[in-house]
Amino acid sequence: MEWETVIGLEIHAQLSTNSKIFSGSSTAYGAEANTQANLVDLGMPGVLPVLNKKAVELAIRLGLAIDAEITQRSIFARKNYFYPDSPKGYQISQYELPIVGLGHMDIQLENGETKRIGITRAHLEEDAGKSLHEDFQGQTGIDLNRAGTPLLEIVSEPDMRNAKEAVAYMKKLHALVRYLGVGDGNMQEGSFRCDANVSVRRPGQPFGTRAEIKNLNSFKFIERAINHEVERQIDIIESGGTVVQETRLFDPDRDETRSMRSKEDANDYRYFPDPDLLPVVITPEDIEAVRATMPELPDAKKQRFMSEYALTDYDASLLTQSREVADYFEAVAQGCGDAKLAANWVNGEVSKTLADHDLDITAAPVSSVALVELLQRIQDDTVSNKIAREVFEAMWKGEGSADAVIDQKGLKQITDTSAIEAMIDEIIAKNPGQVAEYRSGKDKLFGFFVGQAMRASKGKANPNTLNDILKQKLEG
Amino acid sequence: MSQADSIHTLSLKGIHDGVHTGKFSVMEATDAYLDRIERFNPELNAYITVTRDTAKTQAVDIDNRIRKGELTGAMAGVPYALKDLFCSEGVLTTCASNMLANFISPYDAHVAEKLKAAGGVLLGKNNMDEFAMGSSNETSAFGSVCNPWDVSKVPGGSSGGGAATIAARLAPMTLGTDTGGSIRQPASFCNITGIKPTYGRISRYGMIAFASSLDQCGPMAASAEDCALTLNIIAGLDGRDSTCMDLPVPDYTATLNGSLEGLRIGLPKEFFAEGLDAQVADVIDRAIKQFQAKGAIIKEVTLPNSHLAVPVYYVVAPAECSSNLSRFDGVRFGHRCENPKDLMDLYERSRWEGFGDEVKRRIMIGTYALSAGYYDAYYLKAQQVRRLIKQDFEAAFKDVDVIMGPSCPTTAFGIGEKKDDPISMYLEDLYTIPVSLAGLPGMTFPIGFAADGLPVGMQLVGNYFEEARMLNIAHQYQQWTDWHTQVPARFA
Numbered sequence: 001m002e003w004e005t006v007i008g009l010e011i012h013a014q015l016s017t018n019s020k021i022f023s024g025s026s027t028a029y030g031a032e033a034n035t036q037a038n039l040v041d042l043g044m045p046g047v048l049p050v051l052n053k054k055a056v057e058l059a060i061r062l063g064l065a066i067d068a069e070i071t072q073r074s075i076f077a078r079k080n081y082f083y084p085d086s087p088k089g090y091q092i093s094q095y096e097l098p099i100v101g102l103g104h105m106d107i108q109l110e111n112g113e114t115k116r117i118g119i120t121r122a123h124l125e126e127d128a129g130k131s132l133h134e135d136f137q138g139q140t141g142i143d144l145n146r147a148g149t150p151l152l153e154i155v156s157e158p159d160m161r162n163a164k165e166a167v168a169y170m171k172k173l174h175a176l177v178r179y180l181g182v183g184d185g186n187m188q189e190g191s192f193r194c195d196a197n198v199s200v201r202r203p204g205q206p207f208g209t210r211a212e213i214k215n216l217n218s219f220k221f222i223e224r225a226i227n228h229e230v231e232r233q234i235d236i237i238e239s240g241g242t243v244v245q246e247t248r249l250f251d252p253d254r255d256e257t258r259s260m261r262s263k264e265d266a267n268d269y270r271y272f273p274d275p276d277l278l279p280v281v282i283t284p285e286d287i288e289a290v291r292a293t294m295p296e297l298p299d300a301k302k303q304r305f306m307s308e309y310a311l312t313d314y315d316a317s318l319l320t321q322s323r324e325v326a327d328y329f330e331a332v333a334q335g336c337g338d339a340k341l342a343a344n345w346v347n348g349e350v351s352k353t354l355a356d357h358d359l360d361i362t363a364a365p366v367s368s369v370a371l372v373e374l375l376q377r378i379q380d381d382t383v384s385n386k387i388a389r390e391v392f393e394a395m396w397k398g399e400g401s402a403d404a405v406i407d408q409k410g411l412k413q414i415t416d417t418s419a420i421e422a423m424i425d426e427i428i429a430k431n432p433g434q435v436a437e438y439r440s441g442k443d444k445l446f447g448f449f450v451g452q453a454m455r456a457s458k459g460k461a462n463p464n465t466l467n468d469i470l471k472q473k474l475e476g
Numbered sequence: 477m478s479q480a481d482s483i484h485t486l487s488l489k490g491i492h493d494g495v496h497t498g499k500f501s502v503m504e505a506t507d508a509y510l511d512r513i514e515r516f517n518p519e520l521n522a523y524i525t526v527t528r529d530t531a532k533t534q535a536v537d538i539d540n541r542i543r544k545g546e547l548t549g550a551m552a553g554v555p556y557a558l559k560d561l562f563c564s565e566g567v568l569t570t571c572a573s574n575m576l577a578n579f580i581s582p583y584d585a586h587v588a589e590k591l592k593a594a595g596g597v598l599l600g601k602n603n604m605d606e607f608a609m610g611s612s613n614e615t616s617a618f619g620s621v622c623n624p625w626d627v628s629k630v631p632g633g634s635s636g637g638g639a640a641t642i643a644a645r646l647a648p649m650t651l652g653t654d655t656g657g658s659i660r661q662p663a664s665f666c667n668i669t670g671i672k673p674t675y676g677r678i679s680r681y682g683m684i685a686f687a688s689s690l691d692q693c694g695p696m697a698a699s700a701e702d703c704a705l706t707l708n709i710i711a712g713l714d715g716r717d718s719t720c721m722d723l724p725v726p727d728y729t730a731t732l733n734g735s736l737e738g739l740r741i742g743l744p745k746e747f748f749a750e751g752l753d754a755q756v757a758d759v760i761d762r763a764i765k766q767f768q769a770k771g772a773i774i775k776e777v778t779l780p781n782s783h784l785a786v787p788v789y790y791v792v793a794p795a796e797c798s799s800n801l802s803r804f805d806g807v808r809f810g811h812r813c814e815n816p817k818d819l820m821d822l823y824e825r826s827r828w829e830g831f832g833d834e835v836k837r838r839i840m841i842g843t844y845a846l847s848a849g850y851y852d853a854y855y856l857k858a859q860q861v862r863r864l865i866k867q868d869f870e871a872a873f874k875d876v877d878v879i880m881g882p883s884c885p886t887t888a889f890g891i892g893e894k895k896d897d898p899i900s901m902y903l904e905d906l907y908t909i910p911v912s913l914a915g916l917p918g919m920t921f922p923i924g925f926a927a928d929g930l931p932v933g934m935q936l937v938g939n940y941f942e943e944a945r946m947l948n949i950a951h952q953y954q955q956w957t958d959w960h961t962q963v964p965a966r967f968a
Contacts, residue, residue, distance in 0.1 A: 046562075140819075275796055
């Protein structure tokens with residue numbers, strides 16, 4: 001009998017505020033340990049938290065984008081637990097009344113269908129510091145630079161049925177967070193990370209016991225972790241065991257999840273409303289003010305790309321996966337005036353080269369302006385599409401602008417008919433046998449002559465001109 | 477010099493005028509108090525830390541600035557003390573706990589900053605119940621404080637050191653804090669004036685938290701006028717405390733002389749019921765009659781849920797403290813146990829060694845009340861009843877302008893008498909706790925002595941942010957009577 005997987009995700013998105021959620025310290029990443037931790041972050045006796053309004057605004061932005069209810073009076077609560085990187089002995093979070101209520105997001109499945117994923121809630125909270133075990137023999141160092149960094153925890157409904165859906169959901173949310181400017185989504189720095197709740201069941205049966213896999217910070221890991229966890233759970237059940245509710249860690253090196261703590265060991269967090277903070281009151285006017293600053297959302301952008309630029313669903317989907325790629329594409333499309341050409345290049349050569357170098361579009365060495373110049377050389381027949389790829393590669397390596405590369409390497413297409421004629425005459429003279437065969441009806445040999453001519457021109461002959469002249473001479 | 481011998485009998489205004497007219501210097505005033513502290517503190521134990529050197533440095537500086545005309549305000553040149561839970565930059569700030577016995581604060585509390593900027597001279601830090609948990613000052617890790625009126629009696633708590641300090645004139649003014657009666661009860665036991673303003677009137681920034689939704693700082697001094705002058709300086713908005721209200725601060729001294737003709741005073745019948753010591757009741761009655769004679773209208777009011785206040789308080793306050801005190805974990809500051817064998821050991825032993833019994837008791841009660849499965853029955857229920865208690869007061873204030881009654885059921889009890897009986901200790905705050913739960917302003921002013929010779933204070937409760945009215949009423953009473961100027965003979 002088959003198994004059905006049930007997945008719900010809790011995603012922590014770091015908010016792009018300049019200062020922390022309850023103190024004035026900077027949130028910049030990578031500073032020397034404890035240089036961005038003030039009295040409040042250190043949890044000194046007597047200090048008090050003051051809410052950063054920007055964090056509230058960013059939470060509302062995300063809430064609006066997922067069509068969620070914004071809570072008019074949300075409450076900060078204390079989550080009590082002892083850990084050295086939690087300086088107050090509690091984390092300020094939200095519990096019963098989170099700022100963002102029920103919402104949803106549509107994801108596209110591999111078969112092209114759309115699936116709606118429910119989002120239970122999103123709440124604001126502060127991040128913890130970091131424990132550093134490596135550099136101190138027999139001791140643990142504490143870096144509180146990250147303590148108090150604002151996070152939005154976005155909790156989905158258990159609506160996903162396989163790892164690919166989970167990845168699609170996470171990618172879509174990742175894009176959304178970046179689109180909205182809610183967070184930078186930097187996964188290496190932990191600005192966007194995910195806990196996955198995974199269980200299996202027979203279709204139609206109630207939910208099985210779930211395991212929570214912690215701290216998945218790449219799309220690759222989440223897919224692998226879920227797949228391994230599903231296998232593990234099925235193995236347990238099929239060999240007569242029962243899955244226990246627990247928290248597990250994914251080990252990407254060994255490709256397995258391992259138990260961190262069971263439900264019995266789980267903390268009783270003793271949540272209660274934080275008496276140091278007033279309820280966050282959000283008026284309909286506040287919400288409208290945020291709505292007025294919302295950028296175009298990915299789904300709307302995709303629709304517009306399809307109608308405005310006559311792109312296919314596939315192209316438009318790819319181009320709107322990130323705001324930066326969409327912006328890059330639009331700049332190129334408008335610059336060269338041929339959206340299809342622009343889409344082919346951005347989804348083709350550009351995205352392939354980015355992937356090869358593991359780079360983000362914002363780090364692409366070929367700017368949209370530079371790409372427009374190259375595409376214009378295709379449009380005015382200076383180079384063929386094929387030669388253009390060679391030019392692009394050189395541009396990527398920093399060898400100069402499109403024109404400069406074409407010039408330096410002498411890649412300008414030969415459109416001068418007399419030069420092409422001379423080349424063809426020479427080829428015909430050198431290959432009398434093939435000419436005879438062709439003329440006696442062996443049409444397929446035409447390709448042979450094209451190849452010879454192209455090689456002679458080092459690929460620079462304008463293919464249309466070359467074809468015309470060759471045909472003329474051979475028939476001649 | 478004879479003037480120095482009488483500086484301690486002056487009001488804040490008297491000291492201010494003295495240093496501004498050149499009758500005596502700030503240094504002389506400071507020395508006068510430092511000398512008294514040196515002489516009397518060993519028997520009272522009212523101060524944990526005396527900041528002799530910094531006080532003298534400040535005095536020199538302030539003398540200079542007053543001479544140059546840079547400082548003229550009401551606090552300029554006036555010595556003062558602070559309860560030892562206000563963070564004071566560079567000064568030991570212990571909360572009367574072994575946990576913070578070595579804690580030198582890196583910053584000033586908001587109110588400490590205000591008094592410093594106003595030109596006050598910090599004499600030292602007052603003893604208190606550990607982390608402000610107690611009603612007798614006996615939970616201090618630095619020893620009990622003695623009541624200047626009878627050194628075998630407690631001064632009350634938790635601001636017991638402050639109350640003893642004022643009663644023995646070891647400072648003209650100190651700041652205390654009141655969570656369930658910690659300013660009002662010791663003020664009553666020690667024959668001084670103290671006010672706990674409306675919750676949100678004064679920033680809590682830098683005040684080491686006991687129960688955040690209840691803690692409020694307030695002045696303790698000889699008179700209502702001195703409290704008014706102090707409140708003028710410390711009240712008002714501070715962006716570092718989200719619960720501090722953005723409301724204009726009136727000049728509390730401007731209305732001190734308002735008439736009490738027609739003032740409607742409510743007496744909650746629940747505060748005069750069983751449990752109130754008869755000799756205390758007599759003193760209260762006498763004072764009420766004095767108000768009546770001056771044209772006030774006396775009405776009975778009812779606070780039907782007030783009997784629930786103590787149980788509610790002993791859920792809410794411990795719950796908040798159990799969380800507030802989690803930061804004392806031996807990791808970043810405060811006591812750390814020797815040679816911890818692992819993280820758990822570090823936490824357990826540091827906290828076990830650092831906290832005293834009463835603090836541990838409240839952490840345990842609070843942890844229990846917030847636990848899964850008990851939260852609804854305890855914390856949530858307590859918050860609901862708290863709302864009812866608040867509504868009782870709101871209803872009462874529809875008929876009366878202020879409420880009066882005893883601050884505590886008895887006069888000061890003996891040191892050691894209730895130490896092992898927490899319940900009877902908790903009931904000390906029977907009349908002050910409902911006011912704290914409602915967030916209302918409450919004050920205590922001296923109204924005479926009971927048959928046992930010990931002082932009795934009147935509790936005066938105003939409506940929200942009506943501190944000016946309360947100070948006016950107490951000040952007027954202090955124009956007709958001289959209870960507030962009385963000092964035990966030994967400290968006169």
